[in-house]
Amino acid sequence: MSSLCWIMSLPKPLPRRSRNWHWNRARCKRCVAPVGFHPARKTRRRNCIPLTENKLNPIIFCLECDKFIGEEPRCPQCGWEREAQEAAPAGWEVWRFAAGDKLCSAPTIHQDTLYLGTEDGVLQAVDTRQGKEVWRFPLPEHWLPTEAAATGTLVFIGTRDARPLGSGDKALLALDAATGKEVWRFETGALNLSAPVVGAGWVYFAANDGTVRALEAKDGQELWQRKVEGWTPFHPTVAEGTLYLGSQGPILHALDAESGRVKWRFIAGGQIPYSPAAAEGVVYFGSWDGSLYAVEAQGGSEIWHFTAGGALTTSPAVAEGIVYFGCYDRQVYAVRAEGGREFWRFRTGGRVYSTPVVAGGKVYFGCDDRNLYAVDTDSGAEAWRFEAEGKIKCAPLVVRGMIYLGSRHGTLCALLCYEKERLLSPQEYERQGDILQAACAYALEGDLAKAAGLFQQEGEYTKAAELYRESDDLSRAAEMYAQAEAFGKAKELYRQAGEPLQLAELHVKLEEYLAAAEIFEREGEHSQAAEMYERVGDQARAKELYYQAGELVRAAELCVDLGSHYEAAKTYERAALIMEKEGEETDVDEHQLGELFTLAAQNYRLEFDDGRADECRRKAIRYKRLPDIQVNISAEEGFRVLEWKAFRLTLSNTGYGVAKDIEFTASGAFKGDATGRMSGLRDGDSREFKIAIKPTEAGEQVPLAIRVSYRDPLGELREVERETFIQVARYREPRSGRFSSIATVKKKIESLRRQHQQLVKNLSRLEEQAAKFGIAVPLHVLNDIDYHKEEIERIKAELSSLEE
Numbered sequence: 001m002s003s004l005c006w007i008m009s010l011p012k013p014l015p016r017r018s019r020n021w022h023w024n025r026a027r028c029k030r031c032v033a034p035v036g037f038h039p040a041r042k043t044r045r046r047n048c049i050p051l052t053e054n055k056l057n058p059i060i061f062c063l064e065c066d067k068f069i070g071e072e073p074r075c076p077q078c079g080w081e082r083e084a085q086e087a088a089p090a091g092w093e094v095w096r097f098a099a100g101d102k103l104c105s106a107p108t109i110h111q112d113t114l115y116l117g118t119e120d121g122v123l124q125a126v127d128t129r130q131g132k133e134v135w136r137f138p139l140p141e142h143w144l145p146t147e148a149a150a151t152g153t154l155v156f157i158g159t160r161d162a163r164p165l166g167s168g169d170k171a172l173l174a175l176d177a178a179t180g181k182e183v184w185r186f187e188t189g190a191l192n193l194s195a196p197v198v199g200a201g202w203v204y205f206a207a208n209d210g211t212v213r214a215l216e217a218k219d220g221q222e223l224w225q226r227k228v229e230g231w232t233p234f235h236p237t238v239a240e241g242t243l244y245l246g247s248q249g250p251i252l253h254a255l256d257a258e259s260g261r262v263k264w265r266f267i268a269g270g271q272i273p274y275s276p277a278a279a280e281g282v283v284y285f286g287s288w289d290g291s292l293y294a295v296e297a298q299g300g301s302e303i304w305h306f307t308a309g310g311a312l313t314t315s316p317a318v319a320e321g322i323v324y325f326g327c328y329d330r331q332v333y334a335v336r337a338e339g340g341r342e343f344w345r346f347r348t349g350g351r352v353y354s355t356p357v358v359a360g361g362k363v364y365f366g367c368d369d370r371n372l373y374a375v376d377t378d379s380g381a382e383a384w385r386f387e388a389e390g391k392i393k394c395a396p397l398v399v400r401g402m403i404y405l406g407s408r409h410g411t412l413c414a415l416l417c418y419e420k421e422r423l424l425s426p427q428e429y430e431r432q433g434d435i436l437q438a439a440c441a442y443a444l445e446g447d448l449a450k451a452a453g454l455f456q457q458e459g460e461y462t463k464a465a466e467l468y469r470e471s472d473d474l475s476r477a478a479e480m481y482a483q484a485e486a487f488g489k490a491k492e493l494y495r496q497a498g499e500p501l502q503l504a505e506l507h508v509k510l511e512e513y514l515a516a517a518e519i520f521e522r523e524g525e526h527s528q529a530a531e532m533y534e535r536v537g538d539q540a541r542a543k544e545l546y547y548q549a550g551e552l553v554r555a556a557e558l559c560v561d562l563g564s565h566y567e568a569a570k571t572y573e574r575a576a577l578i579m580e581k582e583g584e585e586t587d588v589d590e591h592q593l594g595e596l597f598t599l600a601a602q603n604y605r606l607e608f609d610d611g612r613a614d615e616c617r618r619k620a621i622r623y624k625r626l627p628d629i630q631v632n633i634s635a636e637e638g639f640r641v642l643e644w645k646a647f648r649l650t651l652s653n654t655g656y657g658v659a660k661d662i663e664f665t666a667s668g669a670f671k672g673d674a675t676g677r678m679s680g681l682r683d684g685d686s687r688e689f690k691i692a693i694k695p696t697e698a699g700e701q702v703p704l705a706i707r708v709s710y711r712d713p714l715g716e717l718r719e720v721e722r723e724t725f726i727q728v729a730r731y732r733e734p735r736s737g738r739f740s741s742i743a744t745v746k747k748k749i750e751s752l753r754r755q756h757q758q759l760v761k762n763l764s765r766l767e768e769q770a771a772k773f774g775i776a777v778p779l780h781v782l783n784d785i786d787y788h789k790e791e792i793e794r795i796k797a798e799l800s801s802l803e804e
Contacts, residue, residue, distance in 0.1 A: 060443050061463060068466040070444060090374065090416055091386045094402070095131030097412040099124060105195070106394030107406050110150035110177060111459060114397070114404055115157075116412060117145030123157055125180060128402070131414055135180035142166060147195035147235060147394075149203070151217060153177050156203050158193035160233065166191050172205055174220060184220040188213075192233060194245075199238035199257060206231045206245060212253075214243075214260060224260035228253050232273045234315065239278035242297065244285075246272030252285055252293075254300060264300035268293060270311070274355075279318040282337065286312025286325055292333075294323075294340060304340035308333055313351060314365075314395075319358035322377065324365075326352030332365055332373075334380060344380030348373065355395035359432065360417065364403060366392025372405055372415075386415055400437050426450075436460070443467060456480060465489070475499050482506055501525065508532070527551055534558070552578070553596070560603070569603030572596050573616060594624030621655045626712045627683060628655030629662065631722040633706060639728045641698045644672070644801050646794070647726070649706060651678070652686035658779075659710040664689075668704040669697040672797060676790050679782035681710075687783065692794050694801070701725035749802050756795045763788040 059082060061068055062075035074081045099118045107116040107126075113134060114126040123145045125134040139145060139159060146158035155177045159170040170193050171185045190207035197204050202223060203215045208231055214223040230247025237244045242263060243255045252272050254263040270289030277284045281297045288311040294303040310328030317324045322343055323335045330351055334343040350368030357364045362374045362383055372386040390409025397404040403415040426445065429438035439454035452467035465480035478493035479502075487510060494503035500519050507516035517532030530545035539558050546555035552575035559568035576596035579588055597620035604613035621628045635647040649666070653659050659681045666674030670693040681687060695702060705723045712718055766785045773781070 060440055061466060066462050066466060068443070068448075068463075068470050089384075091372075091384045091403075092416040093386070094414045094416060096414075097126050097131045097133070099406075099410045099412060102390075102408050102410050103394065103406040103412070104144050105147040107397055107404055107412060108148045108150065109397050109399055109404065110155065113177065114412065115148040115150065115155055116406055117148070117157065118410065119144065119162070121145070121162070123148065123155075123175070123180075125155075125177075126412060128399075128404070128414070131412075137175055137180045137182075143170070146193065146233065149196045149198045149235070150177060151198045151201075154183060154217060156196045156198065156217075158196055158205050160192035170207075172196060172203070172215070172220075174203075174217075186213075186215055186220045186222070194231065194233050195235035197235040197238055202257070204236050204238060204243055204257070206236065212236070212243070212245065212255065212260065214257070226255060226260040226262070228255075228262075232275075234273065234275045237276050237278055237283075239283075240281075240297065242278075244276045244278060244283055246274060246276060246285060248273060250287065250289075252276065252283070252295070252300075254283075254297075266293070266295050266300045266302070274312070274315040277316045277318050277323075279337070284316045284318060284323050284337075286314070286316060288312070290327075292316060292323065292325060292335060292340070294337070306333075306335050306340045306342070313353050314355040317356045317358055317363070319363075320377070324356040324358065324363050326354065326356065326365060332356060332363075332375070334363075334377070346373070346375050346380050346382070350391075353393045357396055357398050359398040362417075364396050364398060366394070366396060366405065366407075368392070370407070372396060372403070386413075388413065400434050439463075449473065452476070452480075462486065469493065475502065478502065478506075482509070504528075521545065530554070556599070565603040565606040566609070569600045569607065569609070569612070569616075572600035572603065573612075576600060576616075576619070590623040590625075594620045594622075594626075596620075597623065625656045626714075626718075627653050627657050627659035627681070627710070629659055629681070629708050629710055629718075629720050630654050631664075631706050631708055631720055633704065633722065633724045635704065635724065635726045637727055639693075639695055639702075639726050641695050641728060641730055644692050644694050644798060646690045646692040647704070649689045649691055650686055651681060651689075651708065653681045653683050656683050657713045658682050659712065662708065662710040664706060664708045666691060666693070666704065666706050668693075669702055670695045670704075676786070678786050680779050681783075682779065687787075689787075689790060690794065692797055695726075695728040698728045698730045700727055702728045745802060749799060752795050752799050752802070756792060756799070759788050759792050759795070763792065 060070055062078060062080050064080040065075065065078040067075055067077045069075050099116060101118040101120040103116055104119045105117040107114050109128065112128050114128055115123060116126065117123050121139040121143050123137045126132065127134050142162045143159045144162050146160060148155050148157045150156065153176060155175045157173050159173065161167065161170065168189050168191050170190050171187045172193060173185050174183045175181065176183055188207050190209050192208040194206040198217060201217050203217050206212045210227050210229065210231055211225050212228055213225045215221065216223060229251055230249040232246045232248060238257055241257050243257045245253050248271055250268045250270055250272065252266040252268065255261065256263055268287040268289060269291060270287040272285055272287050274286060278297060282303060283295050283297050284292065286292050290308050290310055292306045292308065292312060295301060296303060308327045309331060312325055313328050314326035318337060321337045323337050324332065326332050328351060330348050332346045332348065332352055335341065336343050348367045348369060349371065352365060352367050354366035358377060361377055363377050364372065364374055366372050368391045370388050370391055372388060372392060374383040374385065375381065376383050388405065388407040388409065389411055390407040392405065392407050394406050398417055401417050403417050405413045405415060426438040426441035429441055435454050435458050439451045442454065443451035448467045448471040452464045452471065455464035455467065461480045461484035465477045465484065468477035468480060474493045474497035478490045478497060481490035481493065487506065490506055491503060494506065500523050504516045504519040513532045513535045517529045520529035520532060526545045526549035530542040530549060533542040533545065539562060543555050543558040546558065552571050556568045556571035556575065559571060576593055579593050579596065582588055597616045601613045601616035601620060604616060630652045632650040633647060639645050649664065651662065662678040662681055664676050672693040674691050674693060676689055678687060702725060703723055704726050705721065708720045710718055763785065766781060766788065770781050770785065
């Protein structure tokens with residue numbers, strides 16, 4: 001046996017555990033248990049009781065390599081040997097943690113971590129296995145933490161002011177359970193908050209202004225709030241969709257947990273400052289009028305009340321049909337839940353403010369006489385006691401065969417809970433909520449799969465992986481190793497299990513994309529392999545694999561990225577044609593089909609294949625049921641440099657629906673106002689415009705471009721461009737007699753002015769007509785107005801030219 005530890009020899013378990021039991025507070029280097037001399041015999045004996053093993057908490061995994069060894073004395077993998085263990089008595093102190101200041105809230109536990117607040121304004125996280133600090137979170141000055149609540153990866157604490165007259169700036173805080181970093185906070189503007197309670201993903205708490213709130217646990221979003229009469233710093237109780245909370249008055253409130261609606265209220269004979277308890281459709285709570293009340297959870301009607309010897313000073317605890325509570329008369333009472341008759345009472349040496357906790361046939365509670373009492377639930381007789389270094393105000397925690405006890409002295413102790421030297425059945429541990437202990441018991445019974453499932457449920461992924469591997473479920477074992485971030489073991493087990501795709505997914509999780517791509521390609525998963533090659537930048541290989549996988553659209557997108565627009569156009573068109581053929585037999589998304597033809601047209605246009613582009617564009621318009629504006633330019637011969645002449649522009653809607661807000665612009669080597677607009681053009685309609693231009697350069701083929709923009713019925717802006725070439729002759733002097741006389745020019749000007757006046761009159765009449773229709777102006781009226789405006793502008797331009 002190892003010679004690292006020397007501790008006292010253990011006498012027969014005594015009913016009382018003195019705080020002087022270990023006068024030497026040195027710690028064993030292996031198990032961190034206290035070591036010292038027995039006060040009477042002054043003899044030394046090697047008897048190390050490791051933190052992780054006793055008769056009720058056996059080591060079933062090797063402490064060196066984590067291999068499952070069950071009850072074997074030696075690990076077959078690494079050779080580690082367990083030491084022979086002697087039974088430790090209940091109440092044995094395993095470790096002690098100095099918090100640094102007085103505890104101001106009861107400790108709470110979540111998984112393997114304890115959370116406790118101290119009066120120096122710090123929330124501390126302590127490891128349950130070794131009693132060492134994991135992290136600490138200091139609060140702002142004059143803030144004190146309440147009792148914590150935890151769920152998932154978050155820990156929640158309320159705050160209160162350390163000063164009698166403080167400031168109303170307190171908040172509910174959500175901290176990361178692993179690191180202690182603040183995740184979110186909810187500001188209330190209140191002086192003090194109650195301890196929070198968690199239920200169904202929501203966090204509930206009350207404030208000293210009488211407001212009860214429910215928040216979303218993940219982000220702190222407020223779900224509801226409700227004003228009630230009075231409040232209490234102790235946490236509310238959630239049960240069966242109802243929130244129960246007392247007050248510093250005589251009222252017990254029952255609120256709907258989802259909406260905050262008041263279900264009922266019960267008025268007692270005194271204040272109800274402590275948290276109520278709910279069990280089997282009954283709510284139990286104590287009052288300072290000296291009574292314990294039992295009321296119906298549904299309607300709030302009183303069932304019975306029991307009168308004790310003073311004000312009740314703890315919350316009640318309910319177990320196996322018995323209600324336990326502490327009283328101001330220094331006694332702890334046990335009352336039958338059926339009828340409210342006294343079962344037994346136990347007298348202590350001080351007042352009891354520590355809420356009782358029931359486990360393993362014992363009821364545990366602390367006292368102002370500095371003792372933790374363990375009392376038999378059947379007889380009310382004292383089984384044993386442990387003397388702490390200060391008054392015990394908060395409730396002990398009893399979890400996994402251990403008792404965690406905080407005192408006003410500022411210490412947190414871990415004690416062994418049971419005296420019985422046998423394991424309970426795994427089903428019994430499950431009923432008690434001790435899941436990890438149940439998992440150990442299942443493993444020792446040989447039900448490794450069940451044990452592995454429980455370890456997985458509690459987040460003990462390495463232990464779950466070992467048990468899955470022992471039961472030959474290599475795939476599940478690899479999955480658990482991956483959860484535990486033991487990726488090397490996970491990869492090896494996936495290979496042994498013949499799960500290449502799972503191995504590839506693990507490579508993806510580790511961002512090892514090239515290795516994942518090679519596995520996916522080898523297994524014929526071309527689409528996933530292409531995605532991985534795309535992530536590592538090998539777009540050419542990804543494109544080929546997308547072709548093999550039949551994902552033509554993704555292949556076309558990569559063609560665009562690689563600059564191969566013609567290949568992209570052909571691929572988009574091919575995908576559209578395949579979809580078009582499928583549409584002959586089944587219904588297809590015609591809008592998506594139209595989008596594919598649109599993309600094909602755009603890429604053909606980039607490669608100057610206007611014929612294929614127009615064909616794809618027409619199909620896109622047909623499938624998307626959109627208007628299609630066709631542009632026709634009719635430019636006769638006779639254009640000459642620096643001379644005005646008009647060409648005809650015809651716009652036709654050959655598609656579907658109304659094209660709205662039509663605007664067109666002519667551009668080229670000429671002068672003139674070559675713009676126009678229309679309110680709309682119905683499908684099947686056309687409109688002709690005469691546009692006067694003054695060429696500025698001569699040539700056989702002078703470009704004339706028309707750009708038309710319009711909006712489809714969905715409001716999307718679309719554009720059409722057409723280009724033609726006109727023949728422009730050089731400038732020449734006017735022939736003799738042509739506009740040579742001033743009289744002829746004046747006659748032409750007068751004619752144009754008469755036309756201008758008539759157009760203005762017609763425009764005025766049309767506008768008066770449109771005003772009568774209000775907002776529902778017919779489309780042909782709007783088009784006539786646009787036409788007259790354009791003619792007026794054209795005549796103005798021609799008049800200006802003649803007058804020059």
